[in-house]
Amino acid sequence: MARSGFIRAASILFPLLILVNGQTTSNSADGLNGSAQPTALATVGTVSIDGTHTAFRPIFTIPASADEGATLLPNIEDPQAVNAQDVCPGYKASQVKDDERGLTAVLTLAGAACNAYGTDIEVLNLKVEYQAANRLAISISPAFIDSSNYSHYIVPEDLVPRPTLESSYTDIDLDFNWDNEPTFWFSVTRHSTGDVLFTTENQKLVFENQFVEFVSSLPDDYNLYGLGERIHSLRLNHNLTATIYAADAGDPIDVYGSHPFYLDTRYFETDGHGKQKLVKNSPLPRGNSGGSKYESYSHGVYLRNMHGQEVRLQPDSVTWRTIGGSIDLFFFDGPSQREVTKQYQLAAVGLPALQSYWGFGYHQCRWGYRNWTELRQVVDTFKAFDIPLETIWTDIDYMDQYRDFTVDPVTFPVSEAQAFLEQLHADGQHYIPIVDSAIYIPNPTNSSDAYATYTRGNESGAFLLNPDGSQYIGAVWPGYTVFPDWLSKYSIPWWVNEMVTWHKDIPFDGIWIDMSEVSSFCVGSCGTGNITLNPVHPPFSLPGEVGNIIYDYPEGFNITNATDAASALAASNVNHPPYVINHVQGDLTVHAVSPNATHHNGVQEYDVHNLWGHQILNATYQALLSVFPGKRPFIIGRSTFAGSGKWSGHWGGDNTSKWYYMYFSIPQALSFSLFGIPMFGVDTCGFNGNSDYELCSRWMQLSAFFPFYRNHNTLSANSQEPYIWESVARASRTAMNIRYSLLPYIYTLFYQAHTTGSTVMRALAWEFPNEPLLAGVDTQFMLGPSLLITPVLEPGADTVNGIFPGIIDGEVWYDWYTQEKVQAQAGVNTTINAPLGHIPVFIRSGSVLPQQEPGYTTAESRKNPWGLLVALSEDGDATGSLYVDDGESLEPTDTLTVAFTVMNGKLKADVNGNYKDTNSLGNVTIMGVDGCDGNVKLNGEKIDDSKVDCDEGTGVLKLTGLNDVTKSGAWIASWTLSWA
Known part of the structure; x- marks a missing residue:
């Protein structure tokens, strides 16, 4: 499941009973945005679920105020905000050296420093490379970087590979031009057509230690796609600020992944004499004769930068702003969408993984499956209704107190697991559990709270630190938690060992990675000084919990540590950078590991935040290679970065059982085709809220033509397995019959994507590039080159x-x-x-x-x-x-x-x-x-x-x-x- 604390929390399948002033009552908490409240401690006891007794934990509820950050006004919404273009001097180029492979130059501030949102960098290095027949690279970075701040500007190539030089550069169709008047600007032009693809003319380059800005003009009525991850129509509108910052958000616009790449498609009208004129998206001529009179050219732009970003689209321009890093731009000349996507994957981010054949079957999940017996009932009911089922999934219900690599000894005991999974595998079916991104830190005063996964990771130095070298302790489902440090050389071996060891007890077939932005339910290292309270309850009510708590702070509770941790590096504005991006949480420290969390090599999370989800997918991929030697790992992850498709697929996260979310699933999927992550699907029938037979029927049929096909919903909503409604069962059987008959076709498409970088789901505009009318169509799509899917996306039709x-x-x-x-x-x-x-x-x-x-x-x-x-x-x-x-x-x-x-x-x-x-x-x-x-x-x-x-x-x-x-x-x- 995708789980945002704003929407959901740990898998409580019953009202959580707590003892308050001698009274037994039900536990709930104010929402994340509620006022700070003292909180009560719970007793230890048992509760009956369908006759099965299960243990539950003593609970202290973290106050809601622990996840409240500073009140910040995004720059783009601040009428008093400084416009860097107005006050900053720009740069002048000198010491220019050029050859057939490109040029180098020194850029020096053209006037007095503006220090609009940080400190101006006085001297920059410019390097332009004609890298290949279809690729141009432009790099601008500080001229003087020492080892203490290297990662702040330069993306390490072992984390995000950089495209390299090729011998084919002499055939390139891109030209780089520059000028110093009135200040340094550059342009990229398509040589064969003379079309200007990117130009900063009449705009200033702004380069500060925590703010970088550059602006390019765009033609009228442009067609841009990409800049993910977000819920949006396929073609980006012309008054949009696309924030690129990995965020755990339950009802999101800017969401889990970071993909600073866009496709730009431009249509030209031919006059029959080889001449062309750039045109707006006008309708096609009617009739079936004469042929199309349009042609299109596409190019791609990729900013290799790990920091938080905003890309502001306006009717005539695109403004790129980052809160760190350098300018490392790559232009891919296409000239078709098909070729741009291949060029981007082959050179920049890598080709998508070839999925196991079984991964294309139908998957069923629910937050709320209570035990192995219920899972067996679900599997058997699918069979009774003759609805194909390939894989059954479990959400965090199965865990022992929501701790990774454990199972609840009462509801999901190992002995029953092995019997269930042995039969499941004998029937040719599969099982996938969720694995969360935070690791529980046991209570040091309670020997029975020991947790070997933490102990082994702690002993090896696998977890993130505070700036002072102490352990960074946030809070997620199990209580106070620590977070793997993926820059530590010890983290991946530890993670591999945990999965290999766990698989011996629970023979899973793949892994579902969640909460990987990385999410934390409190600001800063809120567990510091408080871990003797563990396990603790998240600072919000959980589905299934009813009533109110009488609050009372326990002795020794420290609510100020979060503020202290957040302010530790206030002088350098790491947690609250001078430029405030339009982040869904407002404050970067909210509902996430804070930017000042520190890796063992000294790199701050500020510099690599957007890579955390990408790196856990890599670690999980390595782990599954050890679990299943020689076999393809099956991984579905939530937070992704450019290149995550090498290891994983992705699902769209916390959607809702609404018709418009079903529609948005199509542009989401098409965007991830551009990003090189074709194994994409959404929570079919919706995650939050209650679906109905009509919506679920339409959605089950639509998702049958998505690569990843899974139905999943939340504990607090009604069950929505397709057999719940006979009409949905019939619709599902019909669509699945088509899907399963086409498995050879789908598998072949993925093989081609894996070997050439082609797309699986395709926008009509990409497959038919000479029809401007198709530029914004995202209510239909192509599955490969041969199938056109036209779903119903509104009720009552x-x-x-x-x-x-x-x-x-x-x-x-x-x-x-x-x-x-x-x-x-x-x-x-x-x-x-x-x-x-x-x-x-x-x-x-x-x-x-x-x-x-x-x-x-x-x-x-x-x-x-x-x-x-x-x-x-x-x-x-x-x-x-x-x-x-x-x-x-x-x-x-x-x-x-x-x-x-x-x-x-x-x-x-x-x-x-x-x-x-x-x-x-x-x-x-x-x-x-x-x-x-x-x-x-x-x-x-x-x-x-x-x-x-x-x-x-x-x-x-x-x-x-x-x-x-x-x-x-x-x-x-x-x-x-x-x-x-």
Whole structure:
């Protein structure tokens, strides 16, 4: 689960009973924004849950005021804020040296220092590199950096690799230009078109120790995408401040991840003579003849910077501001979105991990599954309703007092776990537990509170420190906690050991990482001096808790330590930098480990905050390599950074059971395609609040076409497993049948993403780059190049409007269900029937889709006969591909690829590789056939007429029952199928 303290807290499945003044009452606390209140201690006891007794802990509730920070006004909302462009002098370039690979120069303040939001850096170094045929790098950093502040400016390459020089630079289509009038400015231009992609002309470079600003002009009606992570439409609007700072927020706009990258797409109108004119997003010409008269060019911009950032979009400009670091800009010239994304991944952030085949099955989770018996009931109920279930997940319910690498000895005992998981694995199914990011620190006065995971980590030096060298102690679900220091050389070996050891008791199949921004429920090192109170209760009420507490501070409680810790480095403004970014929590110290927390190597969390979630994913990846040697780790994480896709997938966090959140899931997923994290999904049917049958039905069908497919909701909401409503069960079965039949296609898409950097979910604008009308479309999407998904995204509807792209250039679309050609016009919305339980899916002409008969699990599906779905173009052509391996090896030794080509009434399957798949080819369906003579042959041998069904009215040729003629295996050798 994604869990923000604003929305939710630890997994209490019953009213938590506490003793106050001799009275037994229920525990609750004021919300995080409530006033400070004294708090009571709880007794130790037991409570019955469906006849099962479970222990619960003595509890002191942290006052709500412990997570209250300073009242800060974001700079962009402050009418009195200084405009650095008005008061700062900019720089002048000198000592310029250039060659064919780029140039270097010294930048010196062009006037008196302004010190607008820090201290001006007087001398900077500029380095420009033509790095590759498609990449330009511009680096601006302080000229004098010593070891004490190196990390404040320069991103270590062992944490975030930097793109390197390549020999292909001579072919680059990007030009760097600069001038010193009135002060230093630069521009990046596309050489082939003369289009200015980025220019700081008439703007000043501002470079201070805690504030960097640079501004570029943008064309009218620009199309920018990316700058994550946020809940927003796909195309970013022109009056937006995108804050890039990892934050634990339950109802977020700017949320968990940090991806300082954007895609810029510009449309040009051609006049028939090779000339172009930049145009706004005007409609396409109507009709199906003449072809499109537009073309587009895309480029990408990546700022390699780990610090908190704001990117302010205005109608004519983009302003980039950071609260630290340097300017390390990379431009990727495309010229298509497809190429930009590949260039970004291949050179800058790395290619996404190839997922295990089973990861593409359906996943079920709930915060509130109470014991192994209930999990068994859920698994069995899915089977009884014939709804495929691949993986069952548990939220923090399973933990012993919410401590990582433990299970509750009463409700989730190890003995029952092993029996349950043994049967689950025997049925071809999987189990994934949540693992949180904070580690409980035991009460030193209570020997029974010992926690070996902490002890081992503490002895090895694996945890973050305070500036004075003491241990940084925050608070999360289990109480006062410490946090792994991922810059310590001891942290990853400790983390690996904990997972390997735990797996011996709980044989999980993958890991779900949560709370990794990293989140803490109090300001500063609030546990310092208070750990003898552990375990303590979070400073807010938990779902399931009712009533009010009579508060009374325990003797010795120290509420001032948080303020002391926060002010320890007040002189350098680390916790409260001079420039106030528009952060969701307001104060950077709130609901997070404070910026002044210190790593063992002296680096402050201020400099690497946005990397914490990225690093725990790396640590978990290394751990799972040890748990499952030679197999691909399956990880879903909450906080991500540029490059996290090398190790993990991501889910969208704390959404709500509202229609607009279902809509937002589409642009969220498409954005993560840009970021190189294609394994993306959301909490289907919504996490917070109660779903209903209509919303859940539509959402279950939509998410069936997302790479990561999981239903998950909160303890305080009604259950929403798809079998709760019969209509949702029917809709789910229908959509899952399509999804599971397409697993070979989806798996092939991920193989291509893993090897080339291509995208899996695709915006229509990216797949059809010559149609400006599509630039803002995010209510439809492509799954790979061949499938168009047009979901219903509003209540009470039985139709949906959708555009069919490419028609102006001769594209044809086929209905998935009827397999008939769609009758639609170019550039206009078409009304599509979509009664409840039906999600419109269309197949693009020119496609060959590999399929496999769906089974209940992915393991069963992999044993079933193959099928092919062929959608012919108007010219009778089609192409496609298939990748096959064992579905789990990190580096498979045996693989198989099949290239499909259709021309002149012949389908050729060109088979290469040594992976042995003995499943037969069961059926082939060909849409768009122009007449059938009944003479269908496989490798020259006529296929029996009883296996052939040709409907000349619809142009659909169906071949069924081919199993006997392909019994040696569909891909045992290359073959040709002919029908004309």
